[in-house]
Amino acid sequence: MGDALGLRFLGATGTVTGSKFLLTTGQHRLLVDCGMYQGDRELRRRNWAPVPGLAPDVDAVVLTHAHLDHCGYLPRLVRHGFSGPVYCSPWTVRVAPIVLRDAAHLQEEDAVYAARRGSSRHDPPLPLFDTADAEKAIALLRPLPYGKTQRAAGMTVRLRRAGHILGSSTVEVEAPGGSVAFSGDLGRTTHPLLAPPEPAPAVDALVVESTYGDRRHPPRRLHGLAEPIARALARGGVVLIPAFAVDRTPVLLMSLRELMRSGALPTVPVYVDSPMALAALDVYREAVREGSPEIRADVRRAGTDPFDPGDLRLAHTVEESRRLNDPPSPCVIISASGMATGGRVVHHLEHLAPQPRNLILLPGFQVSGTRGRALLDGATTLKMYGRYVPVRAEVASVDELSAHADADGLLAWLRSAPSPARTCYVVHGEPAPAAALAARIGTELGWCAVVPRYAERVLL
Structure with a gap:
């Protein structure tokens, strides 16, 4: 040819x-x-x-x-x-x-x-x-x-x-x-x-x-994100968000910052628990500091850290991550992977999914065959580390952040x-x-x- x-x-x-x-x-x-x-x-x-x-x-x-x-x-x-x-x-x-x-x-x-x-x-x-x-x-x-x-x-x-x-x-x-x-x-x-x-x-x-x-995506009003989180925090629960480390975690932090600064959500600790997400967050912060043309002009002009909701806590060590399996007070945990296929989020699911007061929030597309998709489809049990765990926590999804x-x-x-x-x-x-x-x-x-x-x- x-x-x-x-x-x-x-x-x-x-x-x-x-x-x-x-x-x-x-x-x-x-x-x-x-x-x-x-x-x-x-x-x-x-x-x-x-x-x-x-x-x-x-x-x-x-x-x-x-x-x-x-x-x-x-x-x-x-x-x-x-x-x-x-x-x-x-x-x-x-x-x-x-x-x-x-x-x-x-x-x-x-x-x-x-x-x-x-x-x-x-x-x-x-x-x-x-x-x-x-x-x-x-x-x-x-x-x-x-x-x-x-x-x-x-x-x-x-x-x-x-x-x-x-x-x-x-x-x-x-x-x-x-x-x-x-x-x-x-x-x-x-x-x-x-x-x-x-x-x-x-x-x-x-x-x-x-x-x-x-x-079609719904307009970006953040109502779909705020409503289930507010409900879970009000009942004393933990909000677990399986999130892609690259982009989804920074965007979630920006959204939580907007909601907490406006009073739509109370200011509670927001943990980022993923070595990969922490490394990616450093790169995103560098892009903002350098004024990269990939970053929106209004974000570049703001001159502040757009990724801190008010009480941002970074879990660097395995021991810090383990403590988040049973947090002492209501909080938000953002952890990879985004479809709950691996990483630290699976440990958190194992401990937090059985408790009805908690919320598992899925903020992105979930591929068929993943734990995230099973949760989205209404699974009442999840298999993790060779055994089944009951899912009693509330499960919600939001497409506004896609x-x-x-x-x-x-x-x-x-x-x-x-x-x-x-x-x-x-x-x-x-x-x-x-x-x-x-x-x-x-x-x-x-x-x-x-x-x-x-x-x-x-x-x-």
Whole structure:
């Protein structure tokens, strides 16, 4: 096929995780995103299976942002022989190492636990990747500022601001055989901290996410956050919020600050209990101090710490974390992971979920097969550390803090392109949202919109 530009969908098809998109032209291979699968067991098993056309054959990688489902497979790629450059925005170069080191630590912990209980098919049980793999992957990160071009794998790459998390980017790739852009995870124009996404480019093909492709977010009024928290604190309970360490924790702190300063919530201790979240919070604070253009102008002008609700307490040590399993007074605990799949939040769930006075607040999308999704679906028990724990605490969810564009936002971004794409590929969504967004793109924009299959290859 000569220099024809090909695209293969090696992840984020039929699901919101595992983003991997392989571009090929002639003898060159460029991978856009290198994410891990999360969620149910069938999806997680894909992390262990060989991926068609990947390492060591990939020449270079481009990352849209530092969330695990977009960068977490990178150490595994390195373990299989990849040693090329990994291009991403300068802030992603700062945030991705936090995510990758934490993921390696959890993989190693899981392997030790599997050995202890004899639950692995391997003897001894193996991690998907380890700390050494993560460090090798981190050493490959190369900063690419927004708007600058970079030759990679015989193609030209350009990043633009996506407004989803600090450092998040849309990716535009040009090659002799055509051009394509990837939305990555697209942010909201109303994000309280980050500047909105830049417009979509004029390209032959657009690959767009569809996490919320079948719904509209409620306006950001914070009522949905304040009401259940106030109710739990009034009855003397603890509010446990499983939150993504990157972006969701800083945004939660900003929201709690707003609510406590306005009197909508009483000022109680707010704990951040996640080494990863604390490291990410330091990076976000640095971005605010430096006046990064990714930060909204009003936040830059304020000149204060936007992340302190009034009584912020940071749990650095394991002992400090343990004490939060039975806090002495009503408080808010923000802990990773965001879907309660691992990390310190699982210990807190084990102790706090059985008590009716407490609240478990889910502030983001919950992938099928995770503890967070089980709670959202009304589970009355959760399995943790090999045994079941009753869930008697109140469970609530709130979409007001989502960092993803909703269906209207995705369509607005596509509409902002100077000219229509020949084809729009709808990815990174569960089947119903992806199909709904594709239908709206066809009806409202008049574009050819397709929901691709796993491992499907198309010519651009």
